[in-house]
Amino acid sequence: MLDALDTCRVSQKSEHSVLFAIKNCGTTRQWRAALQLFHEACRLRSAVGLGSYMAIIGACSKGRQWQGALALLGEMWEAKLEPDVIGYNAGISACEKGGQWQRAVALLGEMGRAKLEPDSATTLGSARA
Secondary structure, eight states, X not given: XXXXXXXXXXXXOOHXXXXXXXXXHHHTTOHHHHHHHHHHHHHTTOOOOHHHHHHHHHHHHHTTOHHHHHHHHHHHHXXXXXXXXXXXXXXXXXXXXXXXXXXXXXXXXXXXXTTOOOOHHHHHHHHHO
16 A cells, blocks of 8 residues: 555656556555545645546445445546446446445446446446346
8 A cells, every 4th residue: 555655646646647556556456545545636636537537436346345436436427527338337346246236227327328338347247236
C-alpha cells in the first residue's frame, strides 16, 4: 500500500500516474489503498477521468466491495462522466461477488437506458449473480 501511495505522491499526479497507481493496487487486491489514492487525487483536484474511475471500480470489484463500486458509478454520473460497458461489468461483477443479484440486474437495466450493448462478460456476470 505504501509503495502505491509513494508512487502517487512522487509523481505529478497526472491522470496517467493516478491511473497507474490505482491499477497497481487493484491487481494486488488492495482496494483500500486504491480508494485512498483515488480520494486523495480528487481532494487535490488532480486529473481524475474515466480511466481512473474504471480502475477504482475494478479494484472494488476484485475486493468484493459492491457498495463502493455502486457509489463510484453514481459519482461518475454526477461528474458528467458516463460509465462504459467495462465500468458496468465491474459493477455487476462486484454485485455478483457480494450476492447482490437484484442490484446486478438493476445495473443491467441502467446499461440499456444508457444505450450500451452488454457483452459476454456482462451476461456472464448477470447470470452468476
